[in-house]
Amino acid sequence: SAVISQKPSRDICQRGTSLTIQCQVDSQVTMMFWYRQQPGQSLTLIATANQGSEATYESGFVIDKFPISRPNLTFSTLTVSNMSPEDSSIYLCSVEDMGGLYGYTFGSGTRLTVV
Amino acid sequence: GNSVTQMEGPVTLSEEAFLTINCTYTATGYPSLFWYVQYPGEGLQLLLKATKADDKGSNKGFEATYRKETTSFHLEKGSVQVSDSAVYFCALSSYSGAGSYQLTFGKGTKLSVIP
Numbered sequence: 001s002a003v004i005s006q007k008p009s010r011d012i013c014q015r016g017t018s019l020t021i022q023c024q025v026d027s028q029v030t031m032m033f034w035y036r037q038q039p040g041q042s043l044t045l046i047a048t049a050n051q052g053s054e055a056t057y058e059s060g061f062v063i064d065k066f067p068i069s070r071p072n073l074t075f076s077t078l079t080v081s082n083m084s085p086e087d088s089s090i091y092l093c094s095v096e097d098m099g100g101l102y103g104y105t106f107g108s109g110t111r112l113t114v115v
Numbered sequence: 116g117n118s119v120t121q122m123e124g125p126v127t128l129s130e131e132a133f134l135t136i137n138c139t140y141t142a143t144g145y146p147s148l149f150w151y152v153q154y155p156g157e158g159l160q161l162l163l164k165a166t167k168a169d170d171k172g173s174n175k176g177f178e179a180t181y182r183k184e185t186t187s188f189h190l191e192k193g194s195v196q197v198s199d200s201a202v203y204f205c206a207l208s209s210y211s212g213a214g215s216y217q218l219t220f221g222k223g224t225k226l227s228v229i230p
Binding site for chain 2: 094099100104
């Protein structure tokens with residue numbers, strides 16, 4: 001299965017600033033997924049990032065707040081813009097593992113605290 | 116739409132006790148079923164999976180059987196250890212069209228094992 005390197009692992013940020021999270025995969029993948037996990041909650045899909053096209057956002061998430069880049073088949077970034085304390089969460093990237101029916105591999109997550 | 120329901124936590128057990136975490140699902144088609152584990156401060160790891168009815172997934176002493184007739188995928192372990200303390204997520208993946216799959220998570224069950 002793929003190996004994902006995600007960074008930073010954690011950060012404490014001031015409100016109103018932005019943070020960019022990076023995910024590097026050790027193999028080429030078509031789609032990369034970005035999730036948010038609010039404290040004590042399950043995972044919510046933010047968007048799906050395909051190389052060469054704009055990301056597809058889920059209901060409740062917008063590009064201005066969570067811009068995503070996907071410059072090649074092994075790398076993606078998620079930016080959390082104009083942060084507020086409500087953005088304090090764990091953010092995770094994910095890729096399909098040999099097709100969506102066989103599982104997904106997740107990065108180790110970025111634990112974001114906004115103060 | 117698809118949904119996953121798993122038992123509410125937290126669950127507290129003594130070491131060597133038997134563990135069951137219930138999971139039921141609603142899905143169209145033929146989903147794959149997964150259990151993911153999240154250890155404190157870490158990302159998600161795939162614990163086990165089953166891709167068709169009557170399959171049994173197993174790993175690290177944990178087991179779950181894909182029961183189509185009861186739409187269930189209950190997680191069991193015969194003797195838990197302190198190191199099993201984590202949050203466990205039941206999830207399903209189903210085909211959503213145009214070559215893509217949708218991953219749906221349950222809300223997670225926090226397990227604490229005390230010596």
